Amino acid sequence: MNLLQLFRIAFTALKLNVLRSVLTMLGIIIGVSAVIVMVSIGEGAKAEVDKQIEAMGGNILLLYNDWNDRMAGGTGAVAKLTDGHAAMMEQEIFGIDAATPIVRSNAQIVAGPLNWRAQVEGTNNGYFITRNWDLAMGRQFTAQELQSGETVVVIGKIIRDELFGASDPIGQTVRVNNFNATVIGVLEEKGPDSRGDEQDDVVVMPLKTVRTRISGVSRNNPDQVSYLEVKGADNVSMNYLKDEITSYLRQAMSVRQDQNDPFRIRDMAETLESRAETQAIFNRLLAAVASVSLVVGGIGIMNIMMVSVTERTREIGLRMAIGAKPDDILNQFLVEAIALCALGGMIGIGLAYAITRIMETSYGMATLINPEIVVISIGFSALIGVFFGYYPALKASRLQPIDALRYE
């Protein structure tokens, strides 16, 4: 008898008791789909991060003032990051493509009868490089506009949609808090970031404009910025760049040897990756817990196979009487258990696929079912079939033909 015939016999037997077969498979179905869903959430988060890092253009360092340190030091006169630092770093440090100063604030934007509260970022044209962000229409800032802090804005997709709809916003005037500004460009759409915050809900202006007209100038540190963004060259190591920037800034800010850095440097890709990694580990843990239900499912299979062997003792006796060898009987019941598990595994995969689709479409969660995990889970459930099906099958094959035939 070949394997195909064994599977035919197995499926015939399972078909005779469809409801029982399905109920038996339920444990495997739930186990497999839970494992795959958990793993695919983790994988999806990782894939999403890779996409974001790519969108970021890689190699981005975020430099911001360390406010904690100021409280610890208590002097109140700690140096702050400035736009001057950005300009100097771009020139002095090898391997920096762009260093962009950003002053962050927010403002009420009004166009005709419509208004919108938006995030405002005061910066220069380096912003479009470090953010890896092109304009959908219009132009960047001119040197003149940056120099004298003119009232011009580049707006994000959401602002454009909210305030202008389908009409052309370029050259239009918007009211920002209490002054008028001219729209000179519209940013391309970027979508939400890894936290789900909308990146397109933003208004970009010359740094000087924001500082003088919106955020106000700090008395102690008039050149202070909210943060600096540094884009490293493609072939430069981020750790090297961090070291270079740290030593440059410590010197530029005249920090004493025994003092901590008054700033923090964050590697954006690293941060995103480690967050995704944490999530993936967490999900793998959940998958491990879910796989316990696979074992429970396996025990269910064993239980039902025992019942099935007892119920079909006379059939076993008959098969032996007409020539089935003990191994034929063993194989028959083993294949039946494997078929149950493998079928359960496949249904589980289908279910997992459906669940991940729902999570993506209804809840916007990123998921990724990779083929590996599908193969592994089918293999694993077949293995469970072998493991838990073996004992009942062995029991069946050890029956004496005459005892089995006589069984009532």
Add this chain to the structure above:
Amino acid sequence: MTSNRSVIRTEGIKKAYQMGEEVLWALQGVDTHIDQGEFVAVMGPSGSGKSTYMNMIGCLDVVSEGRVFLDDIEVSSLKPDELATVRNQKIGFVFQQFNLLARTSALDNVILPLLYSQIPDSEWKSRAMHCLELVGLAERSGHQPSQLSGGQQQRVAIARALVNDPVMILADEPTGALDTHTTEEIMTLFTELNDQGKTIVLVTHEPDVAAYAKRQMIFRDGSLVADERAENRRSFNIDDYQASA
């Protein structure tokens, strides 16, 4: 009538069953010899060891003592796998309770022994159909057991017993669950098969059924007490043996 080729030979076979403390000897030394083409009825009171004897020569159970030869092979020394092969190739069983697979077509029931044979699966269907024709059920090949009468079910079982072209057919009370009319039909079928040369051994309690056979073996208390062929059976009376049960 009988050729010289031996199908069954038993030499002093004994079978012991342990019943708690006691040992029960279901067979206590039985010597028999059955040639090819014979039609044997095994008779005797209940508990006399008829079924036990059938199980021994049918390779379904192993003897405690003595030797069994089937087709000149000593089967009493074979391992389970070899016994399975012998049963598959040389014996066709017919049971009182038919023992057909439920919810499985007559054709598939007849094919069952072929699953465990060396016969290529391309021949399975035609062989099974041929056997169903022999028992007159060709047009019912798609029916499941529950859709067939008792007599028809037993015919399917006989077709199944024939499908591997065995050297003998063993039937333990094949008409025990059938009415008189159906019994006659089945016995006529057995007679036809025997006329075609099949060796048949059947167990029965009914003299009417035994009358179809050409030879009768009578068991009592685990021993063979009479063994007579039809031609010199004039003085033979089954009731002499039944009464003392």
